[in-house]
Amino acid sequence: xxxxxxxxxxxxxxxxxxxxxxxxxxxxxxxxxxxxxxxxxxxxxxxxxxxxxxxxxxxxxxxxxxxxxxxxxxxxxxxxxxxxxxxxxxxxxxxxxxxxxxxxxxxxxxxxxxxxxxxxxxxxxxxxxxxxxx
Numbered sequence: 474x475x476x477x478x479x480x481x482x483x484x485x486x487x488x489x490x491x492x493x494x495x496x497x498x499x500x501x502x503x504x505x506x507x508x509x510x511x512x513x514x515x516x517x518x519x520x521x522x523x524x525x526x527x528x529x530x531x532x533x534x535x536x537x538x539x540x541x542x543x544x545x546x547x548x549x550x551x552x553x554x555x556x557x558x559x560x561x562x563x564x565x566x567x568x569x570x571x572x573x574x575x576x577x578x579x580x581x582x583x584x585x586x587x588x589x590x591x592x593x594x595x596x597x598x599x600x601x602x603x604x605x606x607x
Contacts, residue, residue, distance in 0.1 A: 517556040
């Protein structure tokens with residue numbers, strides 16, 4: 474019984490050993506020398522999602538992948554590329570999920586339509602119940 478408990482405990486602890494212990498990318502904290510360009514980069518990085526963390530922007534994440542993405546954003550802005558062009562490049566490379574600002578298109582229209590339909594349905598139900606109550 475003790476061996477079974479020990480094996481079970483080891484199986485539960487194993488995922489902790491698999492955690493990513495890599496430090497952030499070495500260039501993750503470098504900033505552009507021009508404050509205007511850095512502000513432009515920061516504004517863009519806030520609107521891009523870290524693909525590893527999924528709940529943080531690349532500006533806030535310490536994941537190595539987010540560091541690489543910050544480096545790409547800063548490098549491209551320093552080269553004179555527009556933020557929207559950089560966003561498009563990242564969306565093409567990583568998919569729509571990378572942007573916190575989804576666009577309406579064939580694959581994303583339910584994100585916009587379903588909440589509106591739910592609100593409309595709730596209004597109609599409430600209106601019907603209020604009429605019955607009178």
